[in-house]
């Protein structure tokens with residue numbers, strides 16, 4: 001089975017977590033796109049969606065779902081999104097698509113975060129995927145120097161601006177053995193908007209698509 005087929009399986013399984021009349025938080029990326037495609041079949045059952053990116057908002061509007069403003073909805077019951085890397089502790093690296101800040105906002109506003117991945121994303125320890133850090137443009141060099149001092153090797157994501165008008169530094173080599181501590185430490189650097197570690201707000205359920213079907217992982 002291809003990676004895309006595994007993603008589609010996980011995305012389809014996330015539909016089971018939706019209750020009638022809910023407003024659903026929706027993430028960003030190719031796995032989430034499969035979820036959005038699947039949402040089209042149940043759109044009569046939900047009251048609307050809150051999107052974590054302009055790209056997902058466009059896709060959600062195209063299937064006729066009302067895209068709502070988080071400032072008006074208040075807390076959500078459910079958020080569904082993919083990840084670049086995930087552990088059995090349900091801690092994640094996200095932001096491969098550059099939407100990490102808004103993803104973390106919507107995840108934080110949601111009582112349940114269902115993370116949908118194919119099995120290639122599962123790993124024993126976070127760190128094989130370079131950690132995305134969203135930075136205000138004028139602080140790009142300053143933050144890069146601080147990240148180097150912390151043991152990282154930052155690289156500016158080429159030709160990319162986030163929905164918030166910022167840049168992304170993709171950082172290899174950081175010691176992520178304590179993801180919670182590193183998430184806070186990076187976010188204390190002036191100029192950093194947020195980083196792609198989802199440890200303080202990890203997933204509540206991991207749905208892993210594989211050739212054997214969908215494995216559900218919780219803590």
Ligand code: 5RP
Nearest residue numbers: 029030031082095096097099
């Ligand atoms: C976007 C993300 C995505 O969830 C992550 O990059 C996974 O993407 P894909 O589903 O395409 O593998 O964090 O910012």
